[in-house]
Structures are given as structure tokens and as C-alpha cells.
Amino acid sequence: MEFLSWTEHVLVSLLLAALVRLAVTEGWQGVLRAVLVVLRYVPGIGELINWIIHMMALQFAPQLTGGSASSKKDKKPPRVALPKKGLSCDDILQEMKKLQKEKDTDPHAGKMFAYVYTLQDDASKVQKEAVDMFMEQTGLGDHHDRFVREVFQSFIHTNVLNPFVFPALRRFEIETVSMVASFLHGDDQVVGSLTSGGTESILMAVKTYRDRARKLCPQITQPEMVAPITIHPAFEKAASYFCVKMVHVPVGPDFRADVTAMEQAITGNTILLCASAPQYPHGVVDPISDISAMALRRKLPLHVDACFGGFMLPWIEKLGYPVPTFDFRNPGVTSMSADIHKYGYSVKGASVILYKSTDYWRYQLFSYSGWPGGLFGSCSMAGSRPGGNIAAAWAVMKALGEDGYMKTAKDVMETTEFMINSIRNIPGLCILGEPHMTAFAIGSRGINILALADEMESKGWRMERIQDPNGLHCSVMPSHTKVRQKFVEDLRTAAEYVKIHKKASEEGASMAYGLAGKVPDKSLVDDFIKELYMEFYTKC
Numbered sequence: 001m002e003f004l005s006w007t008e009h010v011l012v013s014l015l016l017a018a019l020v021r022l023a024v025t026e027g028w029q030g031v032l033r034a035v036l037v038v039l040r041y042v043p044g045i046g047e048l049i050n051w052i053i054h055m056m057a058l059q060f061a062p063q064l065t066g067g068s069a070s071s072k073k074d075k076k077p078p079r080v081a082l083p084k085k086g087l088s089c090d091d092i093l094q095e096m097k098k099l100q101k102e103k104d105t106d107p108h109a110g111k112m113f114a115y116v117y118t119l120q121d122d123a124s125k126v127q128k129e130a131v132d133m134f135m136e137q138t139g140l141g142d143h144h145d146r147f148v149r150e151v152f153q154s155f156i157h158t159n160v161l162n163p164f165v166f167p168a169l170r171r172f173e174i175e176t177v178s179m180v181a182s183f184l185h186g187d188d189q190v191v192g193s194l195t196s197g198g199t200e201s202i203l204m205a206v207k208t209y210r211d212r213a214r215k216l217c218p219q220i221t222q223p224e225m226v227a228p229i230t231i232h233p234a235f236e237k238a239a240s241y242f243c244v245k246m247v248h249v250p251v252g253p254d255f256r257a258d259v260t261a262m263e264q265a266i267t268g269n270t271i272l273l274c275a276s277a278p279q280y281p282h283g284v285v286d287p288i289s290d291i292s293a294m295a296l297r298r299k300l301p302l303h304v305d306a307c308f309g310g311f312m313l314p315w316i317e318k319l320g321y322p323v324p325t326f327d328f329r330n331p332g333v334t335s336m337s338a339d340i341h342k343y344g345y346s347v348k349g350a351s352v353i354l355y356k357s358t359d360y361w362r363y364q365l366f367s368y369s370g371w372p373g374g375l376f377g378s379c380s381m382a383g384s385r386p387g388g389n390i391a392a393a394w395a396v397m398k399a400l401g402e403d404g405y406m407k408t409a410k411d412v413m414e415t416t417e418f419m420i421n422s423i424r425n426i427p428g429l430c431i432l433g434e435p436h437m438t439a440f441a442i443g444s445r446g447i448n449i450l451a452l453a454d455e456m457e458s459k460g461w462r463m464e465r466i467q468d469p470n471g472l473h474c475s476v477m478p479s480h481t482k483v484r485q486k487f488v489e490d491l492r493t494a495a496e497y498v499k500i501h502k503k504a505s506e507e508g509a510s511m512a513y514g515l516a517g518k519v520p521d522k523s524l525v526d527d528f529i530k531e532l533y534m535e536f537y538t539k540c
């Protein structure tokens with residue numbers, strides 16, 4: 001072997017020794033496994049193996065879904081847009097029941113051996129009544145709530161853990177993702193899935209970018225993400241769950257992300273930028289076009305959290321209100337989250353996570369082929385996923401259609417404007433920032449805003465306190481239209497009372513906020529919050 005250099009001799013000998021050792025300890029199977037693992041890292045061969053796996057999946061999937069093998073490479077189901085005009089509830093229910101009957105195995109028929117655990121009739125009846133009693137009222141009226149309940153009840157015992165077991169639900173999920181992607185201006189490449197809510201969508205996004213960075217930038221061992229301080233705590237939760245460091249940057253006096261500060265916070269470890277449309281506390285949309293341009297320049301992915309605004313901003317933009325371009329129209333936006341259980345008016349437990357393409361989404365997926373219980377795959381945090389939420393989300397979107405969402409957005413936006421304008425005229429109060437949609441924060445001009453919250457609560461209102469600066473957050477909903485006049489009257493009276501009596505905050509939540517504001521070490525406040533939770537969950 002004269003053609004090998006001295007170092008190559010050593011390397012080849014070590015490799016042969018390792019292979020012989022593997023053959024002795026694990027047999028030829030072990031050697032084959034090791035060779036395949038190594039081959040996947042060889043340029044060209046790795047791609048070829050991935051292509052073969054992809055083609056096998058293409059051929060195999062139709063056998064699981066009951067379709068025929070596709071001859072066309074990468075054939076995608078056609079994009080489904082939100083209907084321009086809402087469909088009739090009866091037609092939707094009929095279509096759903098037909099699909100369910102034709103495609104899904106009846107969970108009560110005793111023919112399944114996993115996924116669904118049902119008792120016989122009596123318990124189901126109690127459960128049905130409990131759902132009727134405690135299911136939320138969306139504020140869109142009795143008719144809407146009854147319809148959502150009926151859909152939810154029809155699919156209550158279905159489970160989308162395995163997307164091939166309930167084909168009707170698989171279709172509802174794919175179409176729901178497609179409808180959301182289309183009104184958020186995603187192109188045909190945009191993909192995603194449903195999750196249980198905004199937090200799960202955000203958790204998935206952070207996990208996705210962490211795993212992508214592990215693959216594409218293995219030199220990064222301590223990944224970081226950069227976000228304005230107003231970003232939802234779900235990102236902080238994701239940071240702590242997935243060991244990604246959160247780098248918060250301050251916002252400007254308008255409460256919008258400071259793009260320069262974000263760029264300055266980027267380091268060699270940054271794997272993700274995040275922004276909100278809008279952020280929860282003050283209802284303002286971050287300057288997403290600028291952040292998107294910066295993300296492109298710095299070659300970093302950008303997640304836009306539209307959990308709150310994804311189902312509201314598109315309609316108010318169409319109504320002519322000024323809305324910053326917040327969605328996939330910005331070329332640097334690589335993923336978005338939008339909650340159907342907020343302004344989508346479906347039941348709790350429904351959000352969409354969308355990615356610009358499968359190049360990102362693939363890192364969200366989890367698979368494990370070594371379990372004696374079977375080949376396991378999952379697309380989000382949850383294992384079992386309640387089908388009722390997915391069915392309800394699809395049905396609500398079809399029933400409302402674009403015209404239904406526009407009409408509601410118009411009403412809620414008018415109520416918001418009425419409230420904001422009235423509050424600006426109440427001495428001692430102001431609006432923090434310039435809200436872009438149907439949420440705002442009331443700030444103080446010289447009165448104790450936490451005492452104001454207490455005073456309002458004594459009149460029966462349930463107030464949401466925010467901090468830095470102290471304020472009161474209001475998300476406006478359809479149910480507020482009928483009480484908007486009373487709300488501003490009570491606010492005016494309460495503000496006068498607090499001002500004259502120089503009231504201090506002295507009740508439960510306000511007192512906690514008041515104290516928290518004075519504690520310099522926030523970790524003490526964090527411990528206090530955990531203690532409170534332990535109290536709540538250990539006492540009846």
C-alpha cells in the first residue's frame with residue numbers, strides 16, 4: 001500500500017480495527033449499520049439515500065390513506081382557500097358526517113385496538129352534558145356556539161395521534177392549514193400542522209429551529225434566539241424546555257421591537273429571530289418588514305407570532321385600517337403561528353403553526369422506529385391529539401368564511417375605537433402606544449392604575465394587569481359591543497374615585513403587582529409565582 005501516506009495508513013488501520021471490533025461485538029448487522037450511518041454523511045451519497053427514502057414514502061403513503069400511488073413527484077393537494085362567503089351550518093354538518101361515515105372507523109364499534117377509550121352510554125351522556133355546560137361561549141351568539149358544540153361532540157372521541165386512522169380528520173387538518181396559509185399570503189410551499197394552542201405552536205417553532213441549527217450549524221453548541229421583551233412568555237418557556245438562550249431586547253417608546261437593538265443582539269450563536277403581530281400587552285405589531293429585511297441580510301430565520309392577530313389583522317387590513325405588513329409577504333418570514341381558538345372563534349385547543357417550506361417543517365417532526373409498540377411518528381408536543389378541536393376549527397372557518405370574519409372584525413374594531421377614544425378623554429388615563437387591532441392597554445396619567453383595577457373589579461369587571469409600565473390590558477371581543485358604553489362609564493367613575501381618594505392598590509392581584517414592581521431581584525418573584533401555583537393545585 002505504497003500509495004497511502006503514513007497518516008492514511010494509521011487512519012485505515014484504525015477504521016479496520018473499529019469495524020472488526022463492531023463485527024465481533026454486534027455482528028455483521030452492526031457493521032452494516034455503521035457503514036450506512038457513515039455513508040449518509042458522504043456528499044452526494046447522503047442526498048441519494050434521502051431521495052430514496054422520500055420516494056419510498058411517496059409510494060407508501062397512499063396505501064395508508066387509501067389512495068393510489070402517485071406517479072407525479074411531490075404532488076401536493078390543491079390549496080384550499082377560506083370560502084368567500086360562509087357556508088350553511090347544515091351543509092357543513094352533512095359533509096362532515098358523510099366523510100366521517102365513509103372514511104373513519106367508528107370509535108364505538110369495537111373494531112379498533114388503540115387510540116380511543118370510550119365507556120358505554122351512561123358515562124358518555126354525562127360527558128356530553130359537561131361539554132354543553134362548560135364549553136366556552138365565543139360571543140358570536142348562540143347559533144354559532146351550538147354549531148361548534150355539535151361538531152365537537154361528533155368527533156369527541158377521535159384521536160389524531162396517527163393521521164392515517166381518521167382520514168376525515170386528516171383532511172380537516174390539511175385544509176385548515178391550507179386556509180390559514182392562504183389568508184396569511186403563504187405560497188404553495190407553505191406547510192404546517194395544528195397544535196393545541198399558541199404556546200404549543202411556539203414551542204414547536206423553537207424546537208424546529210434548534211434542531212435545524214443542530215443539523216446545519218453543528219458548531220453552535222449554545223443556541224440563542226433574539227426577541228423583543230414584549231414577546232409572549234411561551235418563547236421563554238420554549239427556551240427553558242429546549243435549552244435555547246433567550247436574548248430579550250428592549251422595545252421603543254411606541255412598544256414596538258427596536259430593530260437596531262435586535263441586530264446588535266445577534267451573535268455567532270443566534271439561530272432565530274422572533275417578533276409579534278401583534279404583541280399581547282399593548283396590541284401593537286412589531287416592525288416586521290424591517291426585521292424581515294434584517295433577517296435576510298443576517299441569513300437568520302424569523303418566526304412571527306401571529307397567535308393573537310393571525311385571525312384578525314387580515315380582515316381589518318381589508319377593511320382599510322392601517323396594518324403593517326406582518327405575514328409571509330415579507331420574504332424573511334420563515335414561520336408563523338396563528339390561533340384558531342382566539343379570533344378564529346373556535347373552541348379552546350386549536351392553533352396553526354406554518355413554515356415557509358418543508359425545509360423548515362421537517363425539523364418539527366419526531367420519529368422513533370425502535371419501539372416494540374410500533375413505528376412511532378408525531379408532528380407536535382402532544383401524543384394523542386383530540387379530533388374534536390380539529391373538526392371544530394375546520395367547521396368554524398367554513399361556516400364563517402371571509403365575509404363572516406370581516407363582519408365580526410368590523411364590529412369589534414368599531415367597539416375598540418369607541419373604547420380607545422372614550423378612554424383618551426378620561427382625565428388621568430391614556431392609551432399606551434398606538435394599537436393596531438382589537439386590543440389595547442390603558443395607562444396612567446397620574447392615578448394609581450392598579451387601584452383603578454381593584455375599583456373596576458368591585459363593579460364586577462375582570463381586569464388584566466400588565467407591568468413595566470403598569471397598565472390594564474383589554475382584548476376586545478364580540479361580547480363587548482353590548483357593554484362598551486357601561487365599561488367606559490364605570491371606568492370614568494372609577495378613575496375619578498381613585499383620583500380623589502388617592503387610593504392605593506390593596507387587593508389581591510393588584511397588591512401582588514405592586515409588590516413585584518418593587519422587588520429588584522425578579523427570581524424572587526418567579527419563586528413566589530411557583531409557590532402560588534403549588535398552593536392553588538394542592539388545595540381544593
Ligand SMILES: Cc1ncc(COP(=O)(O)O)c(C=O)c1O
Nearest residue numbers: 197198199232279280305307308
Ligand atoms: C401574542 C400571543 N402569543 C402567544 C399566546 C399564547 O397562546 P395560548 O394561550 O393559546 O397558548 C398568546 C396568548 O394570549 C398571545 O397573545
